Structure formats: C-alpha cells, structure tokens
Amino acid sequence: MTATATGPAAGLPRWAVIGLLPVLNLLTAFAVSGLVVLLIGEDPWRVVRILVWGAFGFEEAIGYTLFYATNFIFTGLAVAVAFHCGLFNIGGEGQAYVGGLGVALVCLHLDFLPFALIVPAAMAGAALFGAAWAFVPAFLQAYRGSHVVITTIMFNFIAAALMVYLLVNVMSEPGSVQPETRPFAAHARLPFVHEILAAAGIRVAASPLNLSFVWALLCCAFVWLFIWHTRAGYRLRTVGFSPPAARYGGISPPRQVLIAMLVSGALAGCMSLNELMGVQHRLLLEFSAGYGFAGIAVALMGRGHPVGILLASLLFGALYQGGAELSFEIPRITRDMVVVIQGLVILFAGALEYLFVPALRLALTRRHGA
C-alpha cells in the first residue's frame, strides 16, 4: 500500500506526517523555549534536568504529573470531539468552570446521599453543566449560523462573570469574605489514589492524584469508541469533513453540531471533578484557569486521537509539575515558563503544523533520487 498523505502535506509518506512531523514541531517549540531561557540568562540544560526530575524524579512528583495530566485529558478530549465535527470549541475554559458549579451543587446540596450515589451524581452534574454551557453557542452555530469560535469566547467571559457573582453574592460561606463555598462533606470527595493503594496494602507517596484519573482514562476509551466505532461518531465525522455530503447521506448537520458540542462541553465539565471533588473540596474562583485553552494544545498535539491526547496530556502534566519544581529551584524562572512552552507548542504543532513539509519533501525525494 502506497500510503501517502493528502492536503497540505500531500506527497509525504504517512509515517512522516504522523510520526516525524509532530516530533519535529515539538522539538522546535522546545528549542525556542530554550532560547527564552537563554534570554533570561539561565542554562537551558539545567532547566531541562530540573523539569524532568521535577516531573518524574520521585513518587510524589509522578502523582502530581498524573494529577495535572487528568485535567488536560478532559479538556483535550473536549476540543478533539468538537474538532471531529469541524468545530473549534475554545470555550472549554468556561464549560469546565460552569461544570464545577454542577459538581458543587451536587456535593453541597445532595450530600445526604451515600458516597456510591454522590459520585455518579457529581459526575452527571459536571457533565450536564458543562454541556449546558456549550448549548447556547452550539445552538446558535447550528441553527443561526453564528460562529462558534466567537460565541464560545464570549461565553468564557460570561462564565467568569457569572461565577464571580455566584461565589461572592450567593454561594460563599455565611460570615466568610472568601469567594468560595463551604468545604464538601467528607464522603462527597473523591478518594486519593495513594489512599486506595494504601487500602490494598501498597504504600506510595501522597499526591493529589485521585479517582478521576481513572474516569479520564475511561473517557479516552469512550471517545475512541464513540468517534470511530459508532454510527453517531460516523455521522459526526461526516459533518466535520463535508456538510453537503452529510446532508446527501441523510445526516442533519445542525443536529450533529449540537451533539458534538454537548459531548465536548460535558467532557470539559468533567475536568472540574478532578480539581474540586478531587483536591480543593470546595468551589472556588478560577480553578479552571488555563486548562481550557491548554486543551487546544493537547488536542492538536494528540491529533485528535485519544492515545495521542493521553500522551500529550502526560507531557503537559509533566511540564506543569516540573515547572512547579523549577520555580523552587530557580526562583527567576516562574511557572509561567510552562505557559510559554504551551503557547509555543500550539504555535508550532498547530498553526505552523506544516512548517517542515517543504524541507521534508526535499529531503525525502533527494534520498529517493540518489
């Protein structure tokens, strides 16, 4: 089979497009990040060593890395599902934020339920509220033609205003000036992985890694099944590639747009389970800050495939955790360095995806020609 790619990378073998190109893009992003480190007068190699050690060097670090990765998996999957329907959901930020509201409402007001019921209820709350926040942009895109990119941006800001209002004026603990709710009851929290393992007799260092990591892995499997192995996923992808062909095939594009965005919003909403029910144990301001946008980087790097998203999430989780250690070791480099790397990854793996195509084409044809 002569597998060659089509589109802007036309003429290149598939292995180069799927394997080589992303690696080259990633390396470029890292190289430019290294330049930034040089610019502020630090040694890039030392930074790399601290990052790797900080992310994987000790048990606790690995726990933290996986904890952060959990957030990225949810928001990355959210972006990817919408992408398969040809939609750019950059509202993951707001959907995760409002998803947190769903989690908090369940954990605060349904805490008469036992643990076995409150967990699924909170999961439903996260998904439902996340989906609900995606609904209006989805509906407007599907039936009024308003561009989902713009409306989801607007909804991120509306969500921010809404949550501040709720936390300051409505949901904050009586008598407290902190814009946060009272803590969730003990049985309305997700167990930590180190606790579960301890119960099984395995001792690992304490970290915020909790049960929602397992849910994130399950979501990866669900998304894979949904997108490639169900009729619903087939319909969604048909619309993503060609709305006229979908219509011809008896598939209603507006309906698929709605479905894709709702699933996407639900996945983004689930991110709040990890942060709120897993670690913070209360609803607070800006807990989703940055993760929604980072989901774009994750989905792009992972090329919309759950396995790729999982790997990209691990990379970003490692960067987050390593970045935290980095700011301890080298106070002049803050955790914002990770944000820089993130931006560069989106730039090179996303917008400049085909930067190396001409060079690669040249290199490969020359080798074949010789």
Added chain:
Amino acid sequence: MPRKVAADSARAALRDEMPGSVVPAVELRGVDKRFGRVHANRDVSLAVARGAIHGLVGENGAGKSTLMSILYGFYRADRGEIRVDGRPVAIEDSEDAIAAGIGMVHQHFMLVDTFSVVENMVLGAEGGALLASGMSRARRVLERLARDYALEVPPDARVGDLSVGVQQRVEILKALFRGAEILILDEPTGALTPQEAEHLFRILRRLKAQGKTIILITHKLREVMEVSDRVSVMREGAMVAHRDTARTSIPELAELMVGRRVLLRVEKGEARPGRNLLAVETLSVRDERGTTRVREVSFTVREGEIVGIAGVSGNGQSELLEALAGLRPAFAGHILLRGRPLGEGSGARRSEGLAHVPEDRRRMGLVLPFEVRESAILGYHDDPRYRSAGRLDWASVSRDTEEKMRAFDVRPPDPRRITASLSGGNQQKLVLAREMERDPSVLVVGQPTRGVDIGAIEFIHRRLVAMRDAGKAVLLVSAELDEIMGLCDRILVMFNGRIVGEVPAGAASERELGLLMAGAGARSRALRAP
C-alpha cells in the same frame, strides 16, 4: 497611450514588410502543462488573428481552460512560449497578462459581490493611491462602453444583486477598462438564458467590429458556428485541428472533438417499459433565495426505461434532482413512487428504494478525506448489516466495500485507501457501486460521466443500461447532449424551470433538441402562464 501607438506603428511596419502574412494577436507555441499525473496540455500551439472571434472547442477536460489559464497567468506552463503581437512575452501572473492587453472572463465570475459595479471595475486598476479619480474615470469609461457595445449596467448597483447576465457584462467591462485588446471568455453561456446569450453574442460582434480579438472557450458547437471566424479543437490535452468556421460543420467538429466517427453509441437493445414507477406531479421547487427554479413539472418514469432530462445547465435540472432525492423540499406538487407519496428527506427516500447519484461527487457524493470504506456506506450507515453489538462492524463494511469495488472495477480495490486518492472515474464508479448494488427500484443520476475518463464512461453507460434491462427506472440528468441521446429511451427538455418538450429517443435530432433547450418552443407557453 504612447506605448500602444508605438506598437501599432510597429505592427503596421511589419505588415508592410511581409505582405500577406499577418502577425497574430496572440500566439501560443508548444505549451505543455502537467498537474501531477494529469497531462493537461500536450505541446499545444495556437494562433489567433487580430480582430477575430476564435472558438476553442473540446469536451470537458480537454485542456481548454488550462490553456487559457496559462495565457492569463493563472497557471505557469511547464514549457512553451507566448507571443502577443509577435513579441514573446513572459506571463508570470495575471498582472503580466493584463499588462500585455489580455483580459479574461472566467466561467465562475471573479467579482466581489459586496462591491459596486464601479468598484469591481477599478479593482487592480485604480490609477493612483486614492480612489476618487479612478472611480470617476471608470464611470466615464462605463458610459462610453455602454454606448459603444450595448454593455448597459447600473454603475452603483451592488454586484451580488445583479443577474448572471449583467454580472458577466461587468466582467467584460472590467477587462475593457484595463485596456484589454484580447478577450478570453470561458464557457460564457453556461449559466445564461438564451436571451442573455443572444445579447452576449451581440456584444462580442461589436467588440470584434472595434478591432478586439476574442477567444471563446466552449463545448457548445452551435455557438461556435454562430459567432466565430475560426475554430480550434482540443482533445485530451492536445490541439487536434484548426478550421475556418465557414468551411467546417458541426458534425466535423464533433468528430474532431471526440476523435471517433461514431459519437457515443451505447450498445443497448429495445426498451421494454412496464408500469409507472416514479411519478412527478406539478412539482415546483424554490432555491435558498426563494426564487422558483422548478415550475409545475410533471412526468413519469416507467420500469425498464431510461428517461433523460436535457437542458442548458442552470435551467432547474439540479434543483429537480435534489427535490427528487429529498435534499430540497417541494414547494408544491407531489413525488410518488408506485402511486404513493415518498417520505421526506434523503434517508427516507433511500430506504423506500430511490437511489441518487449526485451531480457533484466530490462535494456531495463522497467524503474525500474518508477511507473508501467509510465513503462507501454514506447514506447506508444505518444498515443493520454494518452493525454488531451496537457498534459499526468495520470488518463487515470492509468485506462489503471490497465486493462492490470489484463488481464495479474500482481500482485499486482497497477499501482502506483515502477516497481522494482515487481518480475521478474510480470515484464515480464507487458512488455508482454504492447506489446501484443495493437494488433500488428508481435511480436518479446527475452528470454520471463528468470529468470521467473514456474507459470509465463506457463502463458506467453499460451499467446504467443493465439496470434498465433489469426492470428498474432510471432518470438521467446530463449536460452532455450526446450522452442523453445515446443512452435514453425518452428525452425531456427543461428550460427555465419547465419541461418544454418530450422527444422519443429514436426521433430526436440534435437540432430539434437544441431548439427546445434554447427555449424556442417555450416562449409562447410561458407567456400564457399566470
């Protein structure tokens, strides 16, 4: 314009030097162009005399448009030379072409819909950093040209609001405003009404009278015979003949175009029509803008016959097809299958036994980035055969797709290739395989052989006839008159949204059909309608 004067006198000098030999206005020598595997132009040469209307004819995909796009700087030739007024010119982009006095009216107009007529005219020829002077100059030129060439257009109207015929005049004005001496028109009558086409030819004759050189790309031989002085014929990327129009005929040109004595004779026996299967009753269809495109159309298609719908494209055939397939709602009237109304939507139609091969396979019939097997179940993805335990059973889809690919000789028969990597003919056979292999009772086909190679065309025609002989009803819409005449048992002619005539295939002459397609028989009836 001192430069032009100099060129004129130089030309006059040349003419004096070489009595009898006139330097052509444009000359292409040995032009060669490939697009990947497609050899679009093979060593093509062409000379066009000054002040003449020169027809360039050939079938779809013969390389006419590519050749002219090279002349206009839209593509760059791999090899070859372009001469204007005898001098070699390097045309790297459209700007060079414009500077060499070449103007082009594209098949799909290159107008900015939101701009006014005058804005469209000055775009790219503003004559200074500020618009004011260029705009008023354009207005003056517009008035003059309108007088001289019957090119009336409202200068301040938004182009998007104008009719197709008027938009085309704006395109011509644009070219003339840039001082074009050589005007290329690519399939200019494709979307025009006969009246508009007549008006266009009047304009072209006046332009010629004023000394302009016109190249007319078309595949409509009647038009070339009517308006041109000389004709060049292209076939499969090569130039095959040049003729003076006065000394040639439609049959000769047709033979040159196709390269065979016999035009598309499809092997088929006598039709044995049975009961009425598909009945369309006073069907009217509107487009997105609310314009009525199909007007009270009624006809039937019986078992065991192929009914063709002929007509100049844009006369409502596409909308009729889409309405039959359930992609467009009927505004009024009924569509019945075996006497019963069909359900709404393409899914329902398909399950009731009406299959549809759409006119545009790349946009609608297939999903190009999909694997072949994914494209092969489009519209049939709900079929329980493709399901196991609630999931899509890709193994079964692959098996089924490979069978279909072999049955329809889709090469290579690999269900996991990307659809876009198949050639046009193989893509079309894939669509046909999908729609025909499920034993539908009615097949509605649009442009089945557009952009398809000769071998595939014959294959497709044989399958359509076989389907007829199996007692199915086939409705065929095609822009190729030859195809309609060769394949169909009855021919309906559509003009301006109506069916204006029905001709049994054996009795159809190209002339008669042509007259009907031009609306000659319809005008009186249209006037009587409310």
Added chain:
Amino acid sequence: MESLTLLVLVLDSTLRLSAPLILAALAGLFSERAGIIDIGLEGKMLGAAFAAAATAALTGSPWAGLAAGIAASVLLALVHGYACITHRGNQVVSGVALNILVSGLSAVLGVAWFAEGGRTPQLPGEARFLPLEWPGADALRDVPGLGALYGELLSGHNLIVYIAFLAVPAAAFVLYRTRFGLRLRAAGENPESADTAGIAVSGLRYRALLCTGVACGLAGTYLSLAQSAGFIRDMSAGKGFIALAALIFGKWKPVPAMFACLLFGFLEAVAIRLQGAEVPGVGEVPVQFVQALPYVLTVVLLAGFIGRAIPPRALGVPYVKER
C-alpha cells in the same frame, strides 16, 4: 447639578476606557477585512504593554516605550501572518497560541528582568503619556456646562486617546477611499477576484497585518504608559476580546465599531461606579452583570436577533493558489 457632574465623570472615563478598545478594534478591522481572523488582539496588546513599559522603565522615554510597544505588536502580527498567510495555518489556532505565548512570556521576562513579581518598575510621570490640558481649559472650568464639556470631556486626555479617536475617520478613509483599502476589502471578500485583477493577495494581507500591529501596539502602550504607570501581569484583562466583540458588534465597519467601543467603555465606566452602589428603585445591581453585558450583547447580535453581523466572506479561509 450633582447628577450632571456624575454624568460628566462617567462620560470622561468612558472616553478613557474606550480609547484602547477603539485602537484594538481598528487593529482587528484591518486584519479581518483582509480575511484573517484575529483573536490575538489580546496577546498583541499585552505584548505591547509589556514592551512599552519595560523600555520606558529602562530609557525613561515614553516615545521609546511607544516605539517598543508598536514593534512588539508588529512582530507578533507578522508571526501570525507567517503562520496564516505563508503556511496557511489555522488562524484561530495561531491567535490562541500567540495569546498564551505572550501571557507567559511577559510574566517570565518581567520576573526575570525586574524581580517585582511580574510587574515593571513604577514609571515616573516623564516616562508616561500624561493628560494634555487644552488652552483655556482651566479658565473655563467654572463656566457651567461649557466648562464640564470642554474642560473635562475634551481637554485633559493623553495623546493616545486623541490618536484613537482620530484613527477612526482615518481608518474609514483608508478603507473606503484608497486603493489599499479597496484591495484589502477585496482580499477579504473574494481573494481569487483580487488575484485575477493582478493583485498579490499575500503581500496585501501582510500589509494589513502591519496596520493591525501598529494599532494594537498603540492600544497596548496606552495600557501601561497612559492608563497605568507600568506593566502588571495580564493587564489587558480581556480587553482584546472586548475589542473583538466591538468589531463584530460594529459589523466590521470603523465608525459603528467605534460606537460599540464607546458603549462597552461606558458599561465598564458604569460598572466601576456601580461597585457596591444602590440604584434607586432597582437595588444593588451586580457589577458582574454589567461586566458581562458586552459579551451578552455580542452573542445576541451574532444570533441575528438584533440586526445581522455578516463577516467578510473569505474570513478565516487561507488563500490557496494552485500552480
């Protein structure tokens, strides 16, 4: 009388708050009318604000700061162009990338260079753009009506505010009355027709992005050298997105976009005034409601319930010319 003073105060701060919005919206106008989506207005503003403050802190000159601000913003615009025009990358992705990159980079560099937790040093008056008093403003201050109008509303703003409001007719003139504007609009509506008319679409789009860079540079500089006395992390605080909303709200036209900016600036001014205040008859209006209003209004407009915002037809579509 007191309500009049209040009104003048609110209108006065409306002008101040809408000035950067207007500049950023005009920046977006040039990019989007040429066919390039720009959701990176935010990042360009932030980058310019940082570069301007850092340079002004080092040199003590607001002009050097302004030059640095514009240079930073232009550089970012060109990166956007390189990705979207030269490499036909996804324009939304590129915008998101630049926003994130700048947000991180300004913080990293700020901390490393100035060691003040991401701030730049507090700028003295001479390193900033200060209010310009118009002649006679003081003398007229006590004249009722006129004093407030002339002395408060018109006089007493910094240079960039005046530039912002003058930029609106200038942008309209460029867009509708010049060759550049005509070609730019053609490139955004139907690049193929511009191409066949002999216009190099890529070059044109790059030039449009240069304009975007300059205008956004001014907007960002305003934040750190005029409105504040230095750079604070993430000080653009969504203004780039409000400007984008205003651009859409103004249907991609300069003068309506300016009015949208004034409306959004007014809402922001009111929100600041409303903080904790009781509105007679309504009670306490949540300030977040007023803050969210620009976004809500834009969504309502996009939904087509009040008029219709039709973007340039080729917006977001890379121009591919086959050879």
